[in-house]
Amino acid sequence: MTRTPLLWVVWGLITLFGVGAVMAKLYVGGDRTVLLPDQTAGAHHQLEISCETCHTSDAFESQATVRKDINKTCTTCHKDELKAADDSHPKKKFTNPRMAPYWEKIDGRFCTSCHVEHQPEITGPMMVTLPGDFCVACHSEGEQDIRVDRESHAGLTFDTCASSGCHNYHDNRSIYEDFLVKHADQPWLNASPVIAAAALPTAPQPENTQAIEAYLASVTVKDADPEILHDWASTAHAAADVTCATCHAPEEQAWTDHPTQEVCADCHKPAAKTMALGKHGMRQHPEIAKPRDAKKTLKSLGWKDAPEALITAMNTYLNDPTPPAQMSTNDALVPVKEDAHGLDVTCSSCHSPHKEEPQHTAVTACLSCHDDQHSTSYPDSPHFALWQAEMLGDGVPGSGVTCATCHMPQTEKKGLAVTNHNQNDTLRPNEKMIRAVCLDCHGLGFAIDALADPELIANNFSGQPIAHIESIDWAIRRVEPSGQGANQ
Amino acid sequence: MTSYGTKIKAALLCGAMTLGGTSVAHADMEYQQVSDLLHLVMSSDRTVYTRMIVNRLANQEGVIKASEHFEDEKALVLPAQMFRFGAEMVAEETDAFSYSLLSLWPINKQNAPTTDLEKEGLQYLVDNPGENFYGEEELGGVNYYTAFYADVAVAEACTSCHNDHKDSPKTDFEGGDVMGGVVIRIPME
Numbered sequence: 161m162t163r164t165p166l167l168w169v170v171w172g173l174i175t176l177f178g179v180g181a182v183m184a185k186l187y188v189g190g191d192r193t194v195l196l197p198d199q200t201a202g203a204h205h206q207l208e209i210s211c212e213t214c215h216t217s218d219a220f221e222s223q224a225t226v227r228k229d230i231n232k233t234c235t236t237c238h239k240d241e242l243k244a245a246d247d248s249h250p251k252k253k254f255t256n257p258r259m260a261p262y263w264e265k266i267d268g269r270f271c272t273s274c275h276v277e278h279q280p281e282i283t284g285p286m287m288v289t290l291p292g293d294f295c296v297a298c299h300s301e302g303e304q305d306i307r308v309d310r311e312s313h314a315g316l317t318f319d320t321c322a323s324s325g326c327h328n329y330h331d332n333r334s335i336y337e338d339f340l341v342k343h344a345d346q347p348w349l350n351a352s353p354v355i356a357a358a359a360l361p362t363a364p365q366p367e368n369t370q371a372i373e374a375y376l377a378s379v380t381v382k383d384a385d386p387e388i389l390h391d392w393a394s395t396a397h398a399a400a401d402v403t404c405a406t407c408h409a410p411e412e413q414a415w416t417d418h419p420t421q422e423v424c425a426d427c428h429k430p431a432a433k434t435m436a437l438g439k440h441g442m443r444q445h446p447e448i449a450k451p452r453d454a455k456k457t458l459k460s461l462g463w464k465d466a467p468e469a470l471i472t473a474m475n476t477y478l479n480d481p482t483p484p485a486q487m488s489t490n491d492a493l494v495p496v497k498e499d500a501h502g503l504d505v506t507c508s509s510c511h512s513p514h515k516e517e518p519q520h521t522a523v524t525a526c527l528s529c530h531d532d533q534h535s536t537s538y539p540d541s542p543h544f545a546l547w548q549a550e551m552l553g554d555g556v557p558g559s560g561v562t563c564a565t566c567h568m569p570q571t572e573k574k575g576l577a578v579t580n581h582n583q584n585d586t587l588r589p590n591e592k593m594i595r596a597v598c599l600d601c602h603g604l605g606f607a608i609d610a611l612a613d614p615e616l617i618a619n620n621f622s623g624q625p626i627a628h629i630e631s632i633d634w635a636i637r638r639v640e641p642s643g644q645g646a647n648q
Numbered sequence: 649m650t651s652y653g654t655k656i657k658a659a660l661l662c663g664a665m666t667l668g669g670t671s672v673a674h675a676d677m678e679y680q681q682v683s684d685l686l687h688l689v690m691s692s693d694r695t696v697y698t699r700m701i702v703n704r705l706a707n708q709e710g711v712i713k714a715s716e717h718f719e720d721e722k723a724l725v726l727p728a729q730m731f732r733f734g735a736e737m738v739a740e741e742t743d744a745f746s747y748s749l750l751s752l753w754p755i756n757k758q759n760a761p762t763t764d765l766e767k768e769g770l771q772y773l774v775d776n777p778g779e780n781f782y783g784e785e786e787l788g789g790v791n792y793y794t795a796f797y798a799d800v801a802v803a804e805a806c807t808s809c810h811n812d813h814k815d816s817p818k819t820d821f822e823g824g825d826v827m828g829g830v831v832i833r834i835p836m837e
Contacts, residue, residue: 252736253758256735256833257788258762258763261763263788302760339720
């Protein structure tokens, strides 16, 4: 072999080795962040190692197909949220051909018309990548010209529609016009301010010391820590005949000192489901792609009927902690306390495994990590004082307001309180909190004003709002003096 | 010979055009027939819901009200909403046709005509009671066969709601009036 062909062979081998090394690093190592065109928005950074969650199209598909596929993945996670929001601008509103002229302005058929990923330099509040006056595109001409249709809007500029506390693109459940009129006369604080769901009976627990003693006398646990056993005896778990083995040796498996949160999820399915919809647990969402699914990968490479033994061997080899099963506090984009870094967020992060501690679960656990001004101001807030009073027996059940009251609100189901474990569900926009929580104790006008006042939010609502949103005033002006209902 | 050949070509072309013309006319008839039948179903369901549900329960017997905010108010869905929800459900299943309820005097401004053909068709329905209007238009790069059918006030619930609503541009509707139109679109290719 002459020198030139030899060099070609060497070059080829080096290239193959290099490509193989890179592919091995990406696939076996599981870290795809090197492929990121730029950082993702909001909580999506938790999915950056699972590109396939959003990028589902086959290679070399047309741009139209890729756009369609990506937009489908938005609703795999956000579909229920949009449905619950009674979405004001659903996709189905824009698919009719008569909306074609609007497609050229802002194509409402696609989430990505307003929310483009990997564009941090143009991503604004609500993860919107359009200029803040985007409403102008459709509501400034002809029959849709809101400045003509509403006298109160005549002199307004379009950059204030969505930023003033008056309108949201998707969720207007608590700020639509008839709702404003209906709740216009409410005082800032109701006569009996109580969170209705929090006042509901909890799951049955041993009623008194005798019941606890009777339980302890009825169980025999070898080498059990007496303190743990005593704590356990006073829980609803004990009252429901949940035993040590239920969690530590589920389904006759070998004993483990540290049960996984899947054990909790086996019984607490609604809690696990809602947890997976929020930032704390979104990596548990069933639709999050596993980046190194061997069977799927072999299939995409054309090997549809790969032997199970090979798939099992590959999965076993690749079964390392990437992607992490849980979010770590290291991943948090909000301020986190110095000593809280490096912690996985699991059920037991907030729920003590062997005893029920409402103060810890609803307050202390949150404040052990969150270090922003809103959180650190909570112990000085009127809401916290109400909670302390309730804990001391000086306030009626449901009169206290904890972190969980607002960020993990409860609802009634079959006479019991059910907790929504999606801590994002009442945020972004924060008006989502109004109907779910605020109106149990406060009037609508106060709630709208308070949630539009950044300083009041920062000091955890210690005081009255300085800002005043005029939407209720304008809505009332439109129905007076006729007293007729207004149209949204 | 040349002249004879040209005549043959012309005859063949005329034949082709005639055949083509017949085909287009036939296709138009099919579009119209499909559209008319679709409208018959829509119109019947809409009339039944308006007369036998909303007008009977809300206006005559007063046992429940109908409201735009039917979930918050624990009320009946408005007839116009009932129609729109059906149209949206169809749109989620197929793009073989689409339909809308529009008006020259809409309470909800998004139901005002937007295309030139919509303006022409809705005005035609008002000016020619009892007649339908058919046309073609291009929207989003696709040609559509578009049919317009008068939406008539079939019950007191229709006129009272529109006449009393503060956002209604027209407040003197009477029973039997054309209040708007059902617009059905079928993509032509």
